[in-house]
Amino acid sequence: MNWAIGLVMFVGAVGLSVIGIAGMLMSNHLFRMVLALAVAEAGANLLLILAGYRWDAAAPILLPGHSTQAMVDPVPQAMVLTAIVIGVGVQALALSLVIRVRQHYATLDMRVARQRMQDALDQAAGVVPPRSQEGPAGERPLPAPTRTIEAGGPHD
Amino acid sequence: MRNIATLLLLGGLSFLLLVITGGLLFGNPPMLIGQGIQQAAPTEVGAANIVTAVVLGYRGLDTLGELSILFAAATAGGLVLGSTRGRSGRPGGFILRTGVDLLFPLMLVAGLYVVMHGHLTPGGGFQGGVILAAAFFLPLLARPQESLDHTWLSVIEALAGSAFIALGLAALFEGRAFLTPLFDHGVLGALVSSGSLPLLYLAVGLKVGAELASLLVRLSADDEGAS
Amino acid sequence: MTDVTLAVVLPLLGAFLLPLTAHRGLHWLGMLLGPALLALAALLLFATWTAFESPYAIALGGFAPPLGITFYVDLLGLLFALAVPLTSLLLWPGGSDEAAIRQQSLTLLLAAALTGMALSGDLFNLYVFYELAAVASYGLAASSATGPAFVAAFRFLLISALGSVVTLLGIALIYFKTGTLNLAHLATLSERLADPQGLAAFAMLLIGFGVKAELFPVNAWVPEVYAATGKRVAALLAGLASKLAVLAVVRILLLVFPHDEARQLLLLLGTLGVLSGELAAWQARDVTRMLAWSSIGQLGVVLVAFSLPGKAGLIAGVTVAMHHLVVKSALFLLADRWGGAVDRLKGAATASPLGAALFVLFALSLLGLPPLPGFWSKYLVLSGLAEAGSGMQHLALGVILLGTVIEGGYLLRIITRLYAAPERDIVPPAHRFPNLFASGLLALLLVAGAILIDPLWQGLNTLAASATDTQVYVQTVLGGKGITR
């Protein structure tokens, strides 16, 4: 029956990765994108652990007495330890950036923030933004923000 | 419309991933290096917890890289959020403050215990480091006016990271490769065993703790006037 | 004490210790520490380069290769590793206030990570170093602390983090099928990955490592970040960091996925990158974003070159990559004061004749004017594509030629403005001396490359011969020969 457990978890790992990645791609809310990233990472970590799972084996810790027992692969576990800690560091940095974006542009909507960034960059460079054109190739064309943009400037 | 697109994307992605990963060897991995490590680790490293042997021994450089990533994230966070000014908010009630005061030494001991037994039982520098960071951060939640001394945090940060590198360099000076475990292995399963691994985990624990504590303090600080 | 691991470890140590110099009047030490350590790392790598006889592996931690992490030292890795401390020194952010010290710390971390990527012989270790480089670059991208910089850095972080998750999935897939992470060990098992699943794993790794290599579908962050951040940071990311990401992809391609399908995929994405990058650069109306999009196009050429099989492909790829490193870093340095609208540049040549002359030199080399190294690099790619001769390659050849024409168009647009008469006596600002000095040094390097073409050709041949020989790599790492300690 242990074999089936691995299969069920595998479905879970794929599901978590897909939900996370799709969330990152579909959402326009800065904070929710960070949350979706955490979900996607959990899925990837689970898949990595599954890559070293043996259904007939014990945890990779030597206990005095029974040292001959088969053990699951310790290498993916070490990799996932590394990946989890990396993930939390990146998450903290992402949230710092979200806080700053919110302070500067008073929004948590990626499309609004991006539009304001483009305008600011165009202004700093001294070119009038080409309103009529779509974004350059290789970029997701972005629909016009539906929400009315409140007056610029910091919110709080 | 948008929901339909989302559903299509979700379905397409999961179908793709399931097709890609279908037919993999489940529950019976090839374990080419895993098998070798399991056989060699008790004699080569001497840690009862083989994951620790991998994290600090076989893949010690990854761990150094990981510490550096946390450090980079904290440094970049400092660059983004600037120096902390202060924290406002009412101090917590009597029960909260007393509870935190009681909890602090307990969490300190628990964190250090988890760090120091990483080579024997599940746990180690990362988990213990997080507990240590929480131990130092919780009092700040109870007493918002007080602040953690940033100088000390950055000194611990710098010295713990350097200690990890210094332990690696010591092997280099002895004519062995970088990060080769030092000292005797000792008795498998004893507290003082597996050479320099407990020292490495202590450095990891302090570094992770200091790094995360400074990140938490920075995120909980008030905005010093929107710029 | 000439172990190349020190070239990775010393900058890391410096980055850890640097924040301490912010307190208690140690500013002079802080100013010296970073450059001194980078110079030391460069010296060390140079000494290894001159004493180099045959490739060898270093078993880190003293664990026999397939089990532990190995560093693999060959001419290809050393060349890219040597470029890291030298370029970082050239683009070193000065200053001694708190923000500057943090930025220097991040630069040291970036240098350590990129050197590690050049030397590492382990798949997951490559990922860890790549992630370190990525996190350091998020910080550097936000270092100018303006609103646009924060948005651009956040988007960069999200795209890169998405790539990281996909890379992790790819590594999990490879581990499922092979049970190992060592590149040499994977090379012996490469038939196990010669199926659709293996190709999918390669595509996943490509998406992950491609974010910093400005690969086609995941490069939307490039123009925003380069426009919103300091030009020295842009030069560091476009010139240096992208090349090391490319090197990681090339190592994986050569050793783990020596299959035609993988090469075709790289060729396809590279060609699309050339097309989209150059077209977008044509539409750009300010110098910074023009250079950013053009850098995407150039990196497309680099990837196309590396997708060519055998020695010819590697030589072409290394030449284009190194040429782009020198030229793009210099152009971004010159764009520090000239980053605005192209039309604002009228009369810039009178204000800064040397700067304008250097700009013209680099632009012409980028285009591929005959005596300059740019010509040879492009010639190698094009002749390689013509020889390889299938339909895809001919298409890529046409696209690269078309890209060169477009490139000529927009670079000429800048050059004509530089030498036009100033309008209403508004003269564009002259360059700051450090930037002019650094780009002058890079110009000397470029000219030296044009003069020393013969010895360079010889060197490249030996480099490529050993780098494309998978057998040597496997024998060196797994055969127990040449392993230090």
Add this chain to the structure above:
Amino acid sequence: MIWIAVMLVVLTLAAALAVLLLENLLAAVAAASVVSLGVAVMFVILQAPDVAMTEAVVGAGLSGLILALALRRLGQATLDIDANEAEHDA
């Protein structure tokens, strides 16, 4: 045993969907912590106690704390749905 695994996976996937779909951000953070906890339990079942401990401490504990602190600084740490802005596409 197999039913425990199935229920665990279903619960975790539901929590992951909740992370994306819940209007309230603080509730979404809580759902993310539930995902982490679920994954941590899966790690225990998969014989990875070290990783399970880390995921529980880091993913469910620390990460939740960081997210909640950031949410407080963003001024959205409230269970009042009206306080959420820019959520027109969830």
